[in-house]
Amino acid sequence: MVQRPDPEKRRLIIEIAARLFAARPYHEVKLDDVAAEAKIGKGTLYVYFKGKEQLYAALLEEGYVAMVDKLRGELSASTNSALEDLRLIVRAVLARARSVPHLFELMRSGQTLPCAGQITQHKEEMRRLIAQVLRRGIADGELADPDPDLTASYVQSLVRAAVLYDAPDRTDADVEDHILALLTHGIAAAKKRGRPTSRRTES
Amino acid sequence: MVQRPDPEKRRLIIEIAARLFAARPYHEVKLDDVAAEAKIGKGTLYVYFKGKEQLYAALLEEGYVAMVDKLRGELSASTNSALEDLRLIVRAVLARARSVPHLFELMRSGQTLPCAGQITQHKEEMRRLIAQVLRRGIADGELADPDPDLTASYVQSLVRAAVLYDAPDRTDADVEDHILALLTHGIAAAKKRGRPTSRRTES
Amino acid sequence: MVQRPDPEKRRLIIEIAARLFAARPYHEVKLDDVAAEAKIGKGTLYVYFKGKEQLYAALLEEGYVAMVDKLRGELSASTNSALEDLRLIVRAVLARARSVPHLFELMRSGQTLPCAGQITQHKEEMRRLIAQVLRRGIADGELADPDPDLTASYVQSLVRAAVLYDAPDRTDADVEDHILALLTHGIAAAKKRGRPTSRRTES
Amino acid sequence: MVQRPDPEKRRLIIEIAARLFAARPYHEVKLDDVAAEAKIGKGTLYVYFKGKEQLYAALLEEGYVAMVDKLRGELSASTNSALEDLRLIVRAVLARARSVPHLFELMRSGQTLPCAGQITQHKEEMRRLIAQVLRRGIADGELADPDPDLTASYVQSLVRAAVLYDAPDRTDADVEDHILALLTHGIAAAKKRGRPTSRRTES
DNA sequence: AATGAATGAGTCTTCATTCAT
DNA sequence: AATGAATGAAGACTCATTCAT
Secondary structure, three states: OOOOOOHHHHHHHHHHHHHHHHHOOHHHOOHHHHHHHHOOOHHHHHHHOOOHHHHHHHHHHHHHHHHHHHHHHHHHHOOOOHHHHHHHHHHHHHHHHHHOHHHHHHHOOOOOOOOHHHHHHHHHHHHHHHHHHHHHHHHOOOEOOOOHHHHHHHHHHHHHHHHHHOOOOOOHHHHHHHHHHHHHHOOEOOOOOOOOOOOOOOO | OOOOOOHHHHHHHHHHHHHHHHHOOHHHOOHHHHHHHHOOOHHHHHHHOOOHHHHHHHHHHHHHHHHHHHHHHHHHHOOOOHHHHHHHHHHHHHHHHHHOOOHHHHHOOOOOOOOHHHHHHHHHHHHHHHHHHHHHHHHOOOEOOOOHHHHHHHHHHHHHHHHHHOOOOOOHHHHHHHHHHHHHHOOEOOOOOOOOOOOOOOO | OOOOOOHHHHHHHHHHHHHHHHHOOHHHOOHHHHHHHHOOOHHHHHHHOOOHHHHHHHHHHHHHHHHHHHHHHHHHHOOOOHHHHHHHHHHHHHHHHHHOOOHHHHHOOOOOOOOHHHHHHHHHHHHHHHHHHHHHHHHOOOEOOOOHHHHHHHHHHHHHHHHHHOOOOOOHHHHHHHHHHHHHHOOEOOOOOOOOOOOOOOO | OOOOOOHHHHHHHHHHHHHHHHHOOHHHOOHHHHHHHHOOOHHHHHHHOOOHHHHHHHHHHHHHHHHHHHHHHHHHOOOOOHHHHHHHHHHHHHHHHHHOHHHHHHHOOOOOOOOHHHHHHHHHHHHHHHHHHHHHHHHOOOEOOOOHHHHHHHHHHHHHHHHHHOOOOOOHHHHHHHHHHHHHHOOEOOOOOOOOOOOOOOO
8 A cells, every 4th residue: 555645644743843842942852752743753853854954944934934825925916115025024923823823933033043044044034025125115205224134134033032922912913013013113201203312322 | 178060050051051052053062172272071061951951041041140130230220311312222122133033042932941931021021111211201201102012022023033134234333223213203204294095994 | 543551562672671670779779771672662651651760660550460469360269288388489589589689679769769668568468468477377287476467568579589689509499498398397307396585684 | 157077977877878769770770860859969978988888888887887886895794694685685686677677678688899898707707606605505515516606697597587587476585485496406306316318428 | 765773972950089279 | 197179981771763573
């Protein structure tokens, strides 16, 4: 009976592994547990993944790719202003953070893994996607940002911070509004605009 | 006279360990290496720390405490505006993020380590410290923020995002300025102030 | 078909371990050596036993059980007199004492090992088995013993003493005879029977 | 301040160590604990004993010597019959077993330690002491024993078995009587004397 | 393809012993 | 003499990976 690799099983493994890797640090996750929870043999893991690190890498990568792809679709279909697109982005990241907190948790990692390159690549792609929106806003005169690349990198972090802070009486809409408001006009009182405060003096 | 436990040696161990843990993930750091680099016997580690995890925990905790304490001192001595104090905060977090990037690895998981509770506690303390500054700014009419607690939780995340993004031609001063600018007046073009964009419509 | 845990291998490990534990004290037996002598990987030990202590415990317990079971079988099949059954018992204990002399090392401490309770239980069972024979002999008028339970507890000790004394020119048969003779009619010269000597006077 | 080795301290160490070694197996007793309980520095142990094994050896040895010496004194002063002396011996061993169960427990060990030789020597001495009494009894026609050396080795074991069996409603006098009775005329019913039962037939 | 028993390199940890004070 | 910090050899145990079935 020849059996072909089952994509469903692969997905299952990733799902289980995502949960476990999110629950405890890398070195405390045992492939034994992954196999047991997925109700497959330990050897089967190696049919679908080359090893622990690659499983971890695939985990991160595929989660990222899914989110980026979905978002890219939404943005390309959008005719909104940059700020409205930014809201879409924040909303997407927030939605993802809520729906798969585990995977989201994982993506934060600056871990030095062999796969890090690819993950970084996808992160980079996400960042570019956001930066693109920002640049369009700048070009349209809607936004003013000296370093849109850096700002882009903040978006996910802001969502992450909000999700982790996790005050129970804040709805996603509240958080979304708050992040958008911060991104839009900061927290300085409205009257005094202009360069913020004293420039740093020493190194 | 008897030999007493040497606080200097303890500090040395923590320092070496911090460097190694910062360079690679937890499970790739060998206590053998820590001992070797500190030029002490492997057993000596266990005189000062109960084990690998506790060493790591002490590392994090003491680093955190040091940062919070130092910052608290600076802030209490400060006669600056809230925004200027916010700059002090960003600067302190940035400095710390540079020195122990892997710190974030641990702080995420609320369960694993015995010390996790304490770390969370310190995190909370830090958040309160920031929120206090924000509230003072609001009271002074210098800031306008509907949710200073949430905003406070962003600060570290912003720094973290910046550090992880890590574009090589950006100095810490640049990052600091950028974060402050974002926090201060956001990225909306100066002319159009007011509530940002369309309020979310669906759930 | 899948590979199943091999009871044969488990038996082999126990056998090898029994030999090594019999040759030197517990803390001088290295699991490395057990694995090497059994020609299996070190990890395989942990497939069959949870650790060194559990291996040792299993060793003792199963040895004990085997002896008791074998002996019980012999006794139930026996139509001998009580004294003849006693000889069977002494012979069985003697055989066991020869094969695992260090067995006694562990059995003394009632706390240390998780299995200690079970060992004690088996010991008790053994004692009961012997006491039963003694009681039968008493009922048959073959024996006279005011405290068969206590006497039962002596049997193993006598064997143990003999084995530890270990004079090289004594065969097991000699020892067996000697113990039986002692148990049977003691060492008082034949003529003078009756209560032995002066009853103790002070407390 | 020159300090001479303090015999009192040596005795203290031995006493503490005896308690600990009796409570758990050799490899679970830590010199740290011995030092801590004796309230001395760990290094001090090495002033009085060359190492762990030697401490253990000294422990066993001195306990043995004390008992043997005391007993030898009693016996040399005795003008009793052999059976009465035997009662003295049983009583002495029993008393010792009751008063310092720890040390007594230890003396049973057949452990393979470097010190084993000396212990064996003392054990041997004790055995000789007993055997001497037995031989005198045989010479006097009071006893009949084909192997007094072996019988001598039983005495302590019998006491040990009795102490370990430890039924709460038996007094020391009961145990003493029982052991003496067993040694004297065994447990065969009075009428049938002579060689016990069937001689073993196979090897 | 699936399995899980077998493996052994890799590490943490222990603890008897030493030695500077 | 007394101490206890320092040491590092030794060994138990883990777990990712392999492979025979």
